[in-house]
Amino acid sequence: MYIVVVGGGKVGYFLSKELLEAGHELVILEKNAARARQIADELGSIVLNRDGCEGKHLAEAGANRAAIVAAVTGDDEDNLVVCQMAKHHFDVPRTIARVNNPKNETLFRHLGVDEIISPTRMALASIEQDIPVHELLHLADLKGGELQLLEAQIAEDSPAIGRRASDIPLPDGCSLFVLLRGNGVQAIKSETVFEVGDKVLAISRAECEMLLRRELIGDGEQVRAAAAR
């Protein structure tokens, strides 16, 4: 597969390295001359010292025959422009943008970027996972953010304690599927009864998250009280 990578920072460099090792053909566009030389020294002559935001440089990089254009610079606006130029000017079938400001994710998708990589959101999510709060944790986005993989910790004040899974009213877009209890992992069946300390993995439509929170974590006051203790 032929891939054009725009931006030779850390993300661009390691991405390119992995893609090369996987046997793909690629070119990196990096506008900083010193950085471009540095990558060329390490990865070989696959670097063009050009600004990938300019149409003629994308053309020079062979964007018109690329299967993927990945824009991974540190500037959201540059990544957006690269993807839009690739998509609309060169008919690239798949565009990937790094988004640094999580607020831009929706806009970028709306404007036709196919895939979003959000290092900020990933960092936030992994920090969240390390902080023990009685909240729903976002583990991953599925289907472009339509669905979410969530983890709920069953605390002392959870309304789910002592109830069977089948007795917990959840809407259609919501499914509880795995229970982490002690060191064990088990599938959640309708007769599973929740206990304090359980971790519940759920898949939920984004709009059902509040309901899921209410059933597994409790209402806002309980959550706040728990956080204050």
Place this chain on the structure above:
Amino acid sequence: MRVVIVGCGRVGAGVAERMARGGHEVTVVDISSDAFGKLEPDFPGQAVRADGTEEDVLRRLGTEGADIFFALTEGDNRNILAAQLAAETFRVGQVVAKINDPVRAEAYTMLGISTICRTRLLVDALAQYAGLEADPGASGVRPAKRHHDHDEKTPTEPQTVER
């Protein structure tokens, strides 16, 4: 009319000043408060220090409900991002982005954003001064050609600006 201007450089400050004195309600935003030194001390509009390419900032400035949005920073791509936020997220009817790279300006005109390209304006003015024929596509704001493919509403021609 309510006007939001992102970027208070020479062009941004000039337009802000002129439209505010023309009786319009103008908000100009720039990432550096030094930029507001270009405005007259009695500038009759609002000057806000913030990043005009951020959705939250634009929302706070009341971009939703603005009649005109000008993206006039010195970065082409920042203008493109701000302009698309204004047009797509906040549904501002008249949006113009300053894009100095002629190729990019042309591409975004095709993508549904009205653009103004300093490079092309200057080249054409100088060429005409030297006796060459005018480039019909170079002057003024180039109206958007069409909206995005995913957007099914019919293309809107920009209306004339009421004074």
